Amino acid sequence: MENSQASRNGKPYLLPDKPLQSLDDYIAIGGLKGLERARSMTADAVIAEVKKSGFRGRGGAGFPVGIKWASIASDPCPTKYVACNATEGEPGTFKDRMLMRRNPYQLLEGVAIAAHAMGARKAFIAMKRTFDQAIERTAFAHREMTARNALGDIPIEFVYGPEDYLLGEEKAMLEVIEGREAMPREMDYPPYVLGLFAGYPSCIPGQTNPTLVNNCETMSTITHIIRNGADWFQSMGSADTRGHTIFTLSGDVQREGLYELPMGTTMRELIEKWGGGLRPGRKLKAIFSGVASAGLYPESIDTPLDFGSMRNAGSGLGSAGFMVYDDSNCMVQVAHIFSKFLWIESCGQCRSCKDGTYEATRGLENLINGTGNEIDIEAILQASINAPRGNRCFLPTEHSLIIPSIVRRFGQEFAEHYNRGCRNCRVPILPKMHDYDEAKHEFHYTHGRLTP
Numbered sequence: 001m002e003n004s005q006a007s008r009n010g011k012p013y014l015l016p017d018k019p020l021q022s023l024d025d026y027i028a029i030g031g032l033k034g035l036e037r038a039r040s041m042t043a044d045a046v047i048a049e050v051k052k053s054g055f056r057g058r059g060g061a062g063f064p065v066g067i068k069w070a071s072i073a074s075d076p077c078p079t080k081y082v083a084c085n086a087t088e089g090e091p092g093t094f095k096d097r098m099l100m101r102r103n104p105y106q107l108l109e110g111v112a113i114a115a116h117a118m119g120a121r122k123a124f125i126a127m128k129r130t131f132d133q134a135i136e137r138t139a140f141a142h143r144e145m146t147a148r149n150a151l152g153d154i155p156i157e158f159v160y161g162p163e164d165y166l167l168g169e170e171k172a173m174l175e176v177i178e179g180r181e182a183m184p185r186e187m188d189y190p191p192y193v194l195g196l197f198a199g200y201p202s203c204i205p206g207q208t209n210p211t212l213v214n215n216c217e218t219m220s221t222i223t224h225i226i227r228n229g230a231d232w233f234q235s236m237g238s239a240d241t242r243g244h245t246i247f248t249l250s251g252d253v254q255r256e257g258l259y260e261l262p263m264g265t266t267m268r269e270l271i272e273k274w275g276g277g278l279r280p281g282r283k284l285k286a287i288f289s290g291v292a293s294a295g296l297y298p299e300s301i302d303t304p305l306d307f308g309s310m311r312n313a314g315s316g317l318g319s320a321g322f323m324v325y326d327d328s329n330c331m332v333q334v335a336h337i338f339s340k341f342l343w344i345e346s347c348g349q350c351r352s353c354k355d356g357t358y359e360a361t362r363g364l365e366n367l368i369n370g371t372g373n374e375i376d377i378e379a380i381l382q383a384s385i386n387a388p389r390g391n392r393c394f395l396p397t398e399h400s401l402i403i404p405s406i407v408r409r410f411g412q413e414f415a416e417h418y419n420r421g422c423r424n425c426r427v428p429i430l431p432k433m434h435d436y437d438e439a440k441h442e443f444h445y446t447h448g449r450l451t452p
């Protein structure tokens with residue numbers, strides 16, 4: 001099995017080799033001990049343990065979980081909520097769905113621990129309504145755990161939202177939990193306090209109730225940190241980023257898949273050892289961790305995969321979903337699928353975002369169809385760099401990080417397209433996953449919405 005390595009950094013703890021079938025299976029491997037321990041501790045002690053572990057969130061930004069928990073817990077408003085982000089819409093990422101398919105119990109236990117630490121009134125788990133297997137597995141586990149009173153007194157509710165990428169943006173996710181569309185609400189800039197249900201029963205009229213938002217893998221990992229202690233967690237991973245993560249590896253490798261490995265594993269090891277290397281005769285051209293960072297290139301293949309090292313290498317870890325492109329790819333086409341995705345997924349509330357992502361996509365289309373030249377390159381760069389002006393969310397910033405990086409890195413290749421276009425260039429598909437075939441080590445992709 002892909003995740004069965006026992007390394008000096010400890011055995012896999014997140015992904016069991018096979019899906020757990022029942023709560024009894026879960027209890028047999030130590031399940032529910034984390035929540036039992038949390039409930040024997042004060043909320044402050046649980047938060048202190050999370051802080052001590054040095055755990056950084058797995059939703060993409062690597063924000064320290066203990067600091068986020070302490071800030072919500074210390075908010076004077078007495079009514080609090082917890083919202084787990086299991087909406088997973090980033091191209092190249094499938095780890096949260098895999099976690100829910102294989103072990104939904106640890107996610108529910110982690111959410112119950114977070115709810116206890118926040119003294120929450122209620123917790124939510126949001127995912128996309130297309131996540132058939134994850135929905136079925138988590139609902140089944142929830143029914144079993146509730147019937148045996150295994151989750152404590154704080155109710156956990158599921159919210160099933162639309163296919164939109166923006167559903168994963170935390171402010172949009174809170175909108176959907178409140179029954180509205182996946183459109184990021186306007187807020188002051190960080191450090192803001194996210195909240196739900198303005199005016200009910202908020203302590204300050206018109207304000208929302210402070211809400212802790214953490215990713216699905218983050219919540220699943222919490223279960224193990226509280227069960228085994230901060231020192232155990234600190235003993236794994238790299239100095240920058242402790243613990244394991246689940247890497248999603250896709251694209252031009254021999255074995256696509258999901259691999260639970262310690263943070264700090266190098267990109268070379270991930271591709272060569274776990275992914276089986278590139279296809280015969282091909283050379284590495286670029287690797288993208290979702291669509292929110294600049295790419296990682298062949299000279300950086302020995303970069304340790306943690307938040308700090310990836311940032312220092314000019315890229316980013318994101319949610320650890322890596323899309324590999326070999327030398328058979330046309331980078332104008334690759335830039336185009338990412339740009340078009342971000343344009344389509346932009347909700348249009350901020351003009352510079354919708355216009356900038358559109359203009360850049362149009363410039364890339366000109367280069368592909370043979371009507372483009374250096375004027376389009378300048379237009380693409382300007383549109384992308386200006387897209388985040390006055391933005392409510394990070395989506396246009398993602399565009400401004402990934403698209404100019406591709407244009408600049410592959411300037412010569414772009415120039416070869418001037419007034420000529422793509423000739424027999426490989427046309428990539430948008431690597432947005434909807435299923436994983438474990439036997440074949442292959443992801444199944446969807447193109448998502450192709451028209452805005």
Ligand SMILES: Cc1cc2nc3c(=O)[nH]c(=O)nc-3n(C[C@H](O)[C@H](O)[C@H](O)COP(=O)(O)O)c2cc1C
Nearest residue numbers: 057058059085087088089168169170214215218394
């Ligand atoms: C456009 C956009 C899409 C996002 N999609 C996801 C997602 O699918 N899952 C997720 O956990 N975080 C996503 N995020 C990040 C969340 O806003 C939030 O930071 C994260 O859920 C916090 O989790 P963590 O602190 O546990 O890492 C997205 C952010 C943006 C701007």
Ligand code: SF4
Nearest residue numbers: 347348349350353393
């Ligand atoms: S920045 Fe873009 S995606 Fe975000 S709210 Fe504004 S228009 Fe919508």
